[in-house]
Amino acid sequence: MVTLPKAPVVLARASIILCVDDDATGIRFRQLILEAEGYRVLVATSAEEGMDVFRSNPVDLVVTDHLMARTMGTEMAGAMKRLKPHVPIILLTGTNSPPEGAENADAYVCKGDGPDVLLNRISTLLPHQSVELPPAGGWALEGEERYRVIMETMSDAVIAIDQHSRILFANPSTKKIFGYADHELLGGELTMLMPHYLRQRYRESLERYLTTGEKRAAWQGVKPVGLNKDGQEIPVEISFGEYAKDGRRMFVGIIRDISERKQAEREHAQLAAIVESSNDAIIGKNLDGIVTAWNKGAERMFGYAAEEIMGKPASILLPPDKLQEESQILSRIGHGEGMSLHDSIRVAKDGRVLSVGVTISPIQDAHGAVTGASTIARDLTQVKMAEQALRNSEKLAVAGRLAATVAHEINGPLEAVANILFLLDRAELSHTAHEFIHAAQAEVKRIGQITKLTLGFHREGERGEAELHASDLIDGILALYGHRIESLGVAIEKRYDSAGVLVADAGELRQVLSNLIVNAAEALAKKGNKLLIHVYDSPDWRGAGRKGVRITVADNGCGIPREVRHKLFEPFFTTKGEKGTGLGLWVTKSLVDKHDGSLRVRSTPGVGTTFSVFLPSKLRHPPSPTLVPAPYGRQEAG
Numbered sequence: 001m002v003t004l005p006k007a008p009v010v011l012a013r014a015s016i017i018l019c020v021d022d023d024a025t026g027i028r029f030r031q032l033i034l035e036a037e038g039y040r041v042l043v044a045t046s047a048e049e050g051m052d053v054f055r056s057n058p059v060d061l062v063v064t065d066h067l068m069a070r071t072m073g074t075e076m077a078g079a080m081k082r083l084k085p086h087v088p089i090i091l092l093t094g095t096n097s098p099p100e101g102a103e104n105a106d107a108y109v110c111k112g113d114g115p116d117v118l119l120n121r122i123s124t125l126l127p128h129q130s131v132e133l134p135p136a137g138g139w140a141l142e143g144e145e146r147y148r149v150i151m152e153t154m155s156d157a158v159i160a161i162d163q164h165s166r167i168l169f170a171n172p173s174t175k176k177i178f179g180y181a182d183h184e185l186l187g188g189e190l191t192m193l194m195p196h197y198l199r200q201r202y203r204e205s206l207e208r209y210l211t212t213g214e215k216r217a218a219w220q221g222v223k224p225v226g227l228n229k230d231g232q233e234i235p236v237e238i239s240f241g242e243y244a245k246d247g248r249r250m251f252v253g254i255i256r257d258i259s260e261r262k263q264a265e266r267e268h269a270q271l272a273a274i275v276e277s278s279n280d281a282i283i284g285k286n287l288d289g290i291v292t293a294w295n296k297g298a299e300r301m302f303g304y305a306a307e308e309i310m311g312k313p314a315s316i317l318l319p320p321d322k323l324q325e326e327s328q329i330l331s332r333i334g335h336g337e338g339m340s341l342h343d344s345i346r347v348a349k350d351g352r353v354l355s356v357g358v359t360i361s362p363i364q365d366a367h368g369a370v371t372g373a374s375t376i377a378r379d380l381t382q383v384k385m386a387e388q389a390l391r392n393s394e395k396l397a398v399a400g401r402l403a404a405t406v407a408h409e410i411n412g413p414l415e416a417v418a419n420i421l422f423l424l425d426r427a428e429l430s431h432t433a434h435e436f437i438h439a440a441q442a443e444v445k446r447i448g449q450i451t452k453l454t455l456g457f458h459r460e461g462e463r464g465e466a467e468l469h470a471s472d473l474i475d476g477i478l479a480l481y482g483h484r485i486e487s488l489g490v491a492i493e494k495r496y497d498s499a500g501v502l503v504a505d506a507g508e509l510r511q512v513l514s515n516l517i518v519n520a521a522e523a524l525a526k527k528g529n530k531l532l533i534h535v536y537d538s539p540d541w542r543g544a545g546r547k548g549v550r551i552t553v554a555d556n557g558c559g560i561p562r563e564v565r566h567k568l569f570e571p572f573f574t575t576k577g578e579k580g581t582g583l584g585l586w587v588t589k590s591l592v593d594k595h596d597g598s599l600r601v602r603s604t605p606g607v608g609t610t611f612s613v614f615l616p617s618k619l620r621h622p623p624s625p626t627l628v629p630a631p632y633g634r635q636e637a638g
């Protein structure tokens with residue numbers, strides 16, 4: 001059982017007021033009023049006694065009568081100010097005008113003004129002390145019993161020590177927190193409850209405080225840690241009080257074990273780190289729609305830094321036609337309803353419109369009241385574009401099949417026209433007529449090539465690897481696009497150092513080469529006049545010792561700016577706006593990879609661009625049939 005020290009323990013936060021008055025009745029009621037307000041009151045009935053009490057107690061404020069039997073209260077106030085200038089002094093006067101010598105005091109209060117005025121003055125002069133309101137009747141009226149009950153029931157450890165740090169008293173919670181029984185603690189040095197590395201520092205700062213009154217200077221930046229009987233460190237929070245007994249200085253520490261709080265802080269920090277590192281945008285807002293939390297994912301997705309957007313309405317992320325939706329969502333959230341994943345639209349800082357998948361949940365406080373909403377948003381723009389591209393490629397496949405059918409149907413009448421021209425050419429006609437017939441025959445031949453090529457893109461049974469000549473494929477592609485390119489004033493040069501014998505999927509290789517040729521033509525539409533296509537046998541430039549074929553497509557067109565070069569092979573990267581899907585090079589690269597080849601680009605802005613494809617003569621591995629998604633423009637057999 002814990003024994004209480006004889007001297008009353010001063011709770012850390014109750015201010016001590018010294019009342020000095022030679023009128024016993026006056027002082028008695030003043031004391032009751034102040035105690036009922038939670039102040040600890042010391043009483044003196046003469047100036048001499050007042051000085052004694054003032055000297056030996058940590059008095060926070062003095063209330064003294066102006067006129068006392070033998071001394072003026074103002075004289076005593078002057079003496080007190082010389083001793084402890086920071087302690088405020090209030091003079092009680094019988095008149096409404098400032099008494100003589102009032103400059104020694106901090107304020108004067110007329111006795112006739114009533115207790116409220118005095119209490120008000122006291123609380124303004126004690127601005128930093130918070131006073132615990134006692135229950136009706138006040139602490140002092142219940143005396144030591146009350147303190148005993150408090151000491152025994154409070155969950156914080158309360159330890160009293162003398163100026164040599166010897167433990168004089170410890171309440172029951174001290175054992176719960178530190179593990180020591182009373183007999184182990186009493187008389188021991190307080191430092192037994194501290195880790196070794198803090199002990200010397202503590203002794204020095206107590207010493208300093210005892211001699212200079214300077215508080216805690218050496219403790220700045222030190223997070224207090226206790227040490228329990230098992231040698232484990234415990235994070236603690238400490239508040240100190242001081243009192244005097246028989247001229248000896250005593251200290252009381254109230255020590256709170258904050259391990260749980262620290263643990264909660266760690267868990268909170270861990271959760272915060274998870275939120276912070278999420279790729280999804282995680283946004284908190286209050287019920288007025290004001291942003292209260294903003295993770296890195298949100299920063300990446302929407303382009304606003306946290307400090308830029310916190311405190312602003314979350315609605316700045318919405319396009320104007322969705323503002324209505326936001327107020328509906330907030331009202332649903334206010335009723336505690338969440339919203340599961342749904343598609344929506346948001347606007348980034350740079351004005352980009354983003355397709356997002358959004359989940360919204362209410363945020364509740366500890367009492368279950370809804371205080372705001374958390375939004376998790378995932379950027380679906382790429383997914384939506386891929387879906388669009390897939391739809392486009394399906395449309396292209398349909399268009400391709402249609403074109404093949406038309407080409408097939410044209411072949412019949414075309415044959416008839418070719419036959420008619422053949423017959424006409426044999427007839428006896430004028431020289432001019434024969435010239436016309438030859439011109440018509442050339443055009444019909446071209447139509448024939450085009451229909452053959454259109455069908456070629458679709459030929460059934462062509463899929464899968466077979467030996468082929470790259471030069472044949474290029475001829476076919478140029479038959480289709482050559483005229484259009486030449487009409488731009490571009491000279492096409494074909495340089496076939498070899499036929500380019502390869503084992504490849506003809507349809508896929510045709511797609512690779514036509515993507516490169518069409519890109520070159522589009523660059524030449526802006527600038528330049530030369531397209532060079534070069535085919536030659538070559539070893540693999542990656543040094544694998546493999547033989548193969550290299551095909552270069554070079555133009556002296558607009559070139560590619562350095563800053564976009566790393567994006568060329570990304571899906572959807574295009575500088576052609578609506579006219580490009582940005583899938584050409586992505587598909588090209590995928591198909592070259594599928595054939596175990598490689599693709600390189602060299603470009604100088606304003607000078608021109610060269611794409612080089614290397615394809616091995618023979619495949620190392622049989623290609624896997626589904627290495628790339630059905631790319632745009634790759635038509636199914638019709």
Ligand SMILES: Nc1ncnc2c1ncn2[C@@H]1O[C@H](COP(=O)(O)OP(=O)(O)OP(=O)(O)O)[C@@H](O)[C@H]1O
Nearest residue numbers: 519520523559574575576580581582583584585609
């Ligand atoms: N020969 C070239 N000269 C200049 N820029 C080029 C050349 N080839 C490609 N590019 C640049 O690379 C970008 C991506 O090309 P890619 O073929 O992938 O897409 P696209 O041509 O824009 O669209 P599409 O999907 O219709 O082919 C082009 O928008 C263009 O800016």
Ligand SMILES: [Mg+2]
Nearest residue numbers: 515519584585
């Ligand atoms: Mg292209």
